[in-house]
Amino acid sequence: MFLTxxxxxxxxxxxxxxxxxxALLLNLEDAVTYIEEKNYIDANEKLQKASDIVHRLGAGINYEAGIIADQLEQLYNYIADKLxxxxxxxxxALINDIIAVLKPIMESWNQAMKSNRDVQSKDVKQKVNVYENYSMYDN
Structure with missing residues (x-):
């Protein structure tokens, strides 16, 4: 995955x-593959990258979100320790445990983003309809 x-x-x-x-999930899955191949140097590199990503996720927590932010912080700390x-x-086995914890969070995050986009689309459509209706009566 490469982004400019x-x-x-x-x-x-x-x-x-x-x-x-x-990216975290991909690094974890790659690390498992490298360990299976007894390629410990590359596994180490992937696990270090995974650790860096977890720290970045932790740094991005919005603590105004309340209890969920505190729970995410605890979860990221747990993942960091396990890494x-x-x-x-x-x-x-430890990496697979981390993956098992990560996947539901990742899926929930993606679902929340999708739901939020759907809501925004409806709001935008409603605003456009109001504008169009107002314009029709304006003439």
Whole structure:
């Protein structure tokens, strides 16, 4: 996955979070593959990248969101701790546990983004209809 700086700047914070989740998952899956191949150097690199992504996700938490923000912080801290342990031990089971925790969050995030887009589309349509109706009576 490669994005230019210009393309990245055009993304919403929500879209960037979705991209980070995707990159995190890909790095974790690649690390499992490398461990299976006993390629521990590349597995280490992928797990370090995954750890960097988790830290970026944590830095982007909006604490005005309330309890969910605190829960996400705890979850990211848990994942970060498990990543260090998985990398030290080169343990596929730990990585798969992280993936099992990550996937529902990622799916929920993507679903929330999709639902939010749908709502926005309806709002925009309603505004356009109001404008069109007003314009018809204006003449």
């Amino acid at each position: 700086n210009e393309a990245l700047h055009q993304k919403t914070p929500q879209e960037i979070t979705a991209l980070l989740y995707e 260090v342990e998985a990398n030290f031990k080169k343990d596929k």
